[in-house]
Amino acid sequence: MNIGFDAKRIFHNQTGLGNYSRDTVRILSDFHQEHSYFLFNPRSHKTNRFFHDRSNITEVNPQHPFYKKFPSLWRSSAIVNTLKANQIQLYHGLTNELPLGIHKSGIKTVVSIHDLIFIRFPELYPVVDRNIYRFKFKYACKIADKIIAISKQTKADIIEYFGVAADKVAVIYQGCHPTFQKPLPPEELARIKQQYQLPEKYVLNVGTIEQRKNLLSLAKAIQPLENINLVIVGKKTKYADIVFEYVRKHQMTNRVFHLENVNLQDLAGLYQNASIFCYPSIFEGFGIPIIEALFSNVPVITSTGSCFSEAGGPNSIYVDPSDVREIREAIQSIWDDPEKAAHLAENGWQFAQRFRDDAIATNLMAVYDQLMVQTTN
Incomplete structure (x- = not known):
């Protein structure tokens, strides 16, 4: 299976969301080497410190000059054409987002939602940021084939604030490096x-x-x-x-x-x-x-x-x-x-x-496999 990931934070965030993204790909690459993993990175690094030595992981960057200049546009929508060109069968938005229009592409989608703190504690966020987050998170939850919540608390919040059906949300805990x-x-x-x-x-x-x-x-x-x-x-x-x-x-x-x-x-x-x-x-x-x-x-x-x-x-x-x-x-x-x-x-x-790696790998791949079985039936 060709599995794609939103890799922005893998390469450009050194803390929480970056750690989650890197650990997810690392764990799957270790325990399910039979699949191919594609990291869609909107801005390439001069030196790639992540996964350069793994044969089943490929980094993909925008190739068109326009999207090299405006990488956020590529990541938010134009990436869908790049996913098709790389024959991606399943795409996982690791950090609360999915590209616009991907639900019309035939590619199965998973999104990880980490928290809805911006809704619970709006005073901690600027108004503009809150509105952007609400649009992106709600849209991703609406179009995703499956949502991964990183805790039962987050699952409860997704159901309460976005009206998502409980059986659409799987709780898969994070591990650590x-x-x-x-x-x-x-x-x-x-x-x-x-x-x-x-x-x-x-x-x-x-x-x-x-x-x-x-x-x-x-x-x-x-x-x-x-x-x-x-x-x-x-x-x-x-x-x-x-x-x-x-x-x-x-x-x-x-x-x-x-x-x-x-x-x-x-x-x-x-x-x-x-x-x-x-x-x-x-x-x-x-x-x-x-x-x-x-x-x-x-x-x-x-x-x-x-x-x-x-x-x-x-x-x-x-x-x-x-x-x-x-x-x-x-x-x-x-x-x-x-x-x-x-x-x-x-x-x-x-x-x-x-929270060991093997348990996380099993739970993640079970979600992926279930979606792919639905595709073939």
Whole structure:
């Protein structure tokens, strides 16, 4: 089968949606080598760092000079002709979108919907962005032959906000990069701790520093706990200024560490060196950092509600993200109790095994095969 993917974020996004897209293609390429995978990339890289060594993966770029100059037009509609030319039988929009008119092409379509946060929390998005997202997401859900939701929470939102039939939506959880699933040797962990000048014990938080991630509440939670250090890994937004102003004002700069642009190997080490992973986000489509922490044998504290229990399982601790005292008490309960920390970490790791690559590959290919069987019948 020739399977095509919207590959914009595979090549041009280094974080969440990019990671999901790369992992999806990598997993399918590993476990279903009998198929051919085509990555439709609107803007080619001078150096292709992704999948260049895999014989069953082909990158496809716009060839016409007009679409080289206006790649977004190619990706949004003209790509359909390119899909036909490459004899694509199934096209997967990995990040909430499908090309205009593809439903008339005879090509089967799947779209992954990650979250509808822009509808749930409209105040976090500019009006123009909200309207664009609503059109693209709703259109994709309408014309897709199958929708993949990355959590039960996202499936419920798709049904509620877009009126989609429940049987059109399959829940397939994300996994995480295999780097996070392999224990690093002690000398490598020591090297990472020394390189980043980190304390012996620390609470870890990973993710873009934006309002929805609620990092300020975590900073407030550890403020009176003078023996507890916090390591933050993530890209700054304007919200970060508020967080770090609080840190400075309360004289916490000696125990709050911020890191950015950390490579995968070192990030895995930061997880494995951590004493606690705390993720008090207000709302997520899924929460990949939770999975990364569970695979790293680190006890997890995260939020009640949303999809967090789907990712964290029964052996994570759940807190009201707006309750600073509750976050503080959860951190203390693990920090001061090594046996509890070990119990949570071990059972969390066991729960994380359901997010292994082989399970994800099986679930994805089942969706593809079902659609192709419908085509032949």
